Amino acid sequence: MFCLAVALIAVVTGAVYNATQQAPQFYTEALEFEPVDASETGEILEEQVFAFSNQVKKPRRWSLHLTDRQINGWLASDLKEKFPGILPETIEEPRVAVQGKTLLVGCKYKGQSLNSILAVSLDCFLVEGQPNVVGIQLHNVTAGSLPIPIGKLIDEINTYADKADLPLRWQQRDGDPVALITIPSEGPEIEGEIRIDALELKDGEILLSGETLKTEEEKQKEAMKASQSEVAESELAPAVESP
Template identity: 20%
Template structure:
């Protein structure tokens, strides 16, 4: 878990403003990642309409995490936001930083804050999104109510850091219920969506691999600093991030 860091004095207005901007960028990055996982749901549901039984099949992994206890979730939501605040402080004060968050904390925030802070997911037919963290994989799952098909869409991603320090979310699989969607179909849906126009996102596909790439250079820790992600580890129930705060060369 991230250890508290010595941050700038609260009376330093400039430092406070930089921290607020960095926190906003982290929240925006989280939203972009969520969008990259779920933005295909409404269109893909239309593809699945003719295969209703397979598309509406239950997904036990999702059913196991979708229900929450309100009191426990509120505590976990606060823990998640505290982790974010500490991470922001660390990126400003430390040359190297790391953090650990759990799937329960992420899902508590998704349940209690996503639609309030970033409205529009339900309007797009994407309901009750959750994250399932497995060994090496982050699985996004949500109910899709688009086009009358009430199925559960799941997208399994393998996060990794590229040689150019970008965050790559390799698409391992995508399904609605038990119905598998091909990578070509998934990438086609993503290219037709607003996602490619969302900075700092780009799409990559070659041979049998496809990925959503996030350019982390767009996340700045201050006027004279930049963030560099050095590692992403996904373990059952938890996500670990490691990185550095660097001073760009003129």
């Protein structure tokens, strides 16, 4: 009887371990990147983000269009080199995929009691009535093919957010936890106020668009200049018309 119990425990333990080692298909596909291809797509992403960062500094309409392939190329070729300490020590090789309107995020996790492929499915959206607030709704969280409690992931996210000084709030939506992140509307080099009006996910793509608006102070300055210009023109008019 004892031998049977030991054998049963060994079988169950082995089955659980094997289940935790199964990588989701999206993650396996996202890892398939030749170094040269990863570098090239990573460079394209950096160029687009750099151009975008310049766009938002001036009052105008702007947009940013990225693909999950570009993001994964950058993660594969540039993340470790350019931001070596940004990830917790337990996380390696993060990758993403956009399937329909769902964002899938996966990584290799190496903790004290678990070595596995973690994956989570997310919905990303703008929160109605709260300018520049992005909601990230967490759905399924898995270790390999096994579901794990979302609470553990939330604890990890909160710990990381505290260390990164990232303001984060939580609420519920359809029974799922939602992380609320406020995107700053102002900055030292931004000549106005940023307003995001669209965040769209569709197969393989992420689109962000909005506008940098002139501040009330800037509008008042322009109105004053226009008024002064009109006064100057009216004062010059009689002198021009006289013989």
